[in-house]
Amino acid sequence: MTDLVLRADCGRCAGLCCVAPAFAKSSDFAIDKPAGRACPNLRDDFRCGIHDRLPQQGFPGCVVFDCFGAGQQVTQVTFGGRDWRGTPGIAGTMFAVLPVMRQLHELLWYVTEALAIPAASRLHARLRAAQEQTVALTRGTPEELLALDLDGCRRTVNPLLQKASELARAGVKTRRADHRGAHLIGRRMRGANLRGASLRGALLIGADLRDADLRTADFTGADLRGTDLRGADLTDALFLTESQLKAAVTDGTTRIGRTGQEGRRQVRSATEAHG
Known part of the structure; x- marks a missing residue:
């Protein structure tokens, strides 16, 4: 497979x-x-x-x-x-x-x-x-x-x-914001430094995150409906799903990291091992 x-x-x-x-x-x-x-x-x-x-x-x-x-x-x-x-x-x-x-x-x-x-x-x-x-x-x-x-x-x-x-x-040496479960609906955060931030379960509906630094930020379960990510840097963002990106506002200036080849290889191996 x-x-x-x-x-x-x-x-x-x-x-x-x-x-x-x-x-x-x-x-x-x-x-x-x-x-x-x-x-x-x-x-x-x-x-x-x-x-x-x-x-x-x-x-x-x-x-x-x-x-x-x-x-x-x-x-x-x-x-x-x-x-x-x-x-x-x-x-x-x-x-x-x-x-x-x-x-x-x-x-x-x-x-x-x-x-x-x-x-x-x-x-x-x-x-x-x-x-x-x-x-x-x-x-x-x-x-x-x-x-x-x-x-x-x-x-x-x-x-x-x-x-x-x-x-x-932990590799991010600057202060890492903790927004776990935070209600950030409609929040204006354009250009914010959120590198390495925890956004697990955060409500970011309609938030303005244009040009924000979101490298290595954790997006597990974050609600990104209508979140403006134009110009944002999502390189190496953690646990960011395709459905989250589809729900957000993105364009050609949104920088998005790619899933690692190792992870894809591992799931193929695990799947093949079980038939």
């Missing part, structure tokens, strides 16, 4: 994110949709009929959603290529498994990112072990997946991720 294992591949999924979750009519979704009912924009081939114009049609929430590859894993591996239309009897279980698989894949994504941090090399053996264990869980039956203690999985992995972040940010 390639590094697409932790990226959505809609061509190998049965449109699960368009059916399983509920939508509430809001600025993110143009309609109310109950859980388990297909979005009216979902075509017969399980592709979105308005994918190229989702924001214009009132569905920006779909643009920023990321299943981390869980959709194709559930469709192709957990249910062996079957889908909820062709085999209606599996629909309820299939929809219930999706959020479980998504959380496992999200954990795998974070662990993979941590493995790409050179400063966290002393944690790599433990991170690889956690990665292999999590990959093994993704291979479980529907019943095994639904019985998983996801909180327990996170309790095992999160301390390693936090330590990896601390080791990476």
Whole structure:
């Protein structure tokens, strides 16, 4: 398998994110949709009929959603290529498994990112072990997946991720801001020195971070909807997801570091080891 294992591949999924979750009519979704009912924009081939114009049609929430590859894993591996239309009897279980698989894949994504941090090399053996264990869980039956203690999985992995972040940010010699869980909605922070800052779980909705120095800042779980990152330097930013970037305002002047090759190699190895 390639590094697409932790990226959505809609061509190998049965449109699960368009059916399983509920939508509430809001600025993110143009309609109310109950859980388990297909979005009216979902075509017969399980592709979105308005994918190229989702924001214009009132569905920006779909643009920023990321299943981390869980959709194709559930469709192709957990249910062996079957889908909820062709085999209606599996629909309820299939929809219930999706959020479980998504959380496992999200954990795998974070662990993979941590493995790409050179400063966290002393944690790599433990991170690889956690990665292999999590990959093994993704291979479980529907019943095994639904019985998983996801909180327990996170309790095992999160301390390693936090330590990896601390080791990476320790190399920043200037004062490192701590904005963990901070409410920074609409805050004007243009040009701020946030190098090595902790922004874990911070609410940065609509914040002005133009031209800010965000190198090696930790973005775990930060809400970047509408955050203005034009001109910002995000080189080597930690745990910054594609969905976070899609939710923010960026342009050609936004500097974004690339995921390390080592992390991608490690997740391929762990995946191949489990079939």
